Amino acid sequence: MVSAFDPGELKSIFSTNEQNRTTDDYFLESGDKIRFFFEEHAFHSDGALKQPKEQSINKIGHALHDLESLFDTFSRSSKVRDLVSDLGVEDPLLLQSMYIFKQPNIGGEVTCHQDSTFLYTEPTNIVGLWFALEDATIENGCLWAIPGGHSTGLKSRWVRTPNGMKFEIYDNTPWPEEALVPLEVSKGALILLHGLLPHRSYENKSSKSRHAYTLHVISGRATYSANNWLQRSPAMPLRGF
Numbered sequence: 001m002v003s004a005f006d007p008g009e010l011k012s013i014f015s016t017n018e019q020n021r022t023t024d025d026y027f028l029e030s031g032d033k034i035r036f037f038f039e040e041h042a043f044h045s046d047g048a049l050k051q052p053k054e055q056s057i058n059k060i061g062h063a064l065h066d067l068e069s070l071f072d073t074f075s076r077s078s079k080v081r082d083l084v085s086d087l088g089v090e091d092p093l094l095l096q097s098m099y100i101f102k103q104p105n106i107g108g109e110v111t112c113h114q115d116s117t118f119l120y121t122e123p124t125n126i127v128g129l130w131f132a133l134e135d136a137t138i139e140n141g142c143l144w145a146i147p148g149g150h151s152t153g154l155k156s157r158w159v160r161t162p163n164g165m166k167f168e169i170y171d172n173t174p175w176p177e178e179a180l181v182p183l184e185v186s187k188g189a190l191i192l193l194h195g196l197l198p199h200r201s202y203e204n205k206s207s208k209s210r211h212a213y214t215l216h217v218i219s220g221r222a223t224y225s226a227n228n229w230l231q232r233s234p235a236m237p238l239r240g241f
């Protein structure tokens with residue numbers, strides 16, 4: 001998929017830095033598509049890539065599970081279906097999928113957040129499945145999380161407004177990041193993320209990539225917010241397993 005991707009003039013960057021979070025249409029319309037986002041530090045000042053294209057893309061998202069048969073088969077396997085059922089998610093719907101590269105040398109950080117900030121449902125019962133496709137270590141930018149932090153309320157939401165995206169802040173206190181613990185896992189491991197669990201990852205300054213596949217599942221009985229960034233066109237409604 002990466003080798004077939006021709007970025008042309010389009011070089012959308014994924015960054016979780018609030019000041020320059022990518023809010024362009026390419027990102028905001030990607031909820032029912034397969035789109036490619038570059039690492040923030042992929043480019044020289046003249047716009048040329050510092051590394052080959054294959055080592056410059058931050059992630060691919062966000063409907064791999066509906067549009068690409070390999071990801072469809074994996075995401076809707078009986079193992080994943082049964083696991084989500086065991087977690088108590090009723091009438092599950094597969095909301096979002098991402099292939100995350102965390103590229104060597106330039107893999108960007110993802111600042112501390114709760115997934116429900118970006119994918120809000122009422123009640124807030126989103127589940128994140130994070131599959132390690134390569135060993136994830138402190139060195140190459142593994143996940144970190146705050147134990148028990150999911151019992152903290154939702155601190156903010158990222159919402160669509162007539163003038164673009166904005167954060168609605170409910171709790172302005174900083175995350176107690178000194179409480180973060182690294183989630184180092186081997187290739188093939190699955191990390192389950194409660195939608196309210198604060199988690200992050202640091203930059204990957206190592207020479208090793210840290211590929212992961214993530215899938216977010218919601219309950220069809222919950223109300224999916226109409227002002228979340230991720231919206232499906234009527235032609236491509238969310239589907240279950």
Ligand code: FE2
Pocket residue numbers: 113114115199
């Ligand atoms: Fe997350």
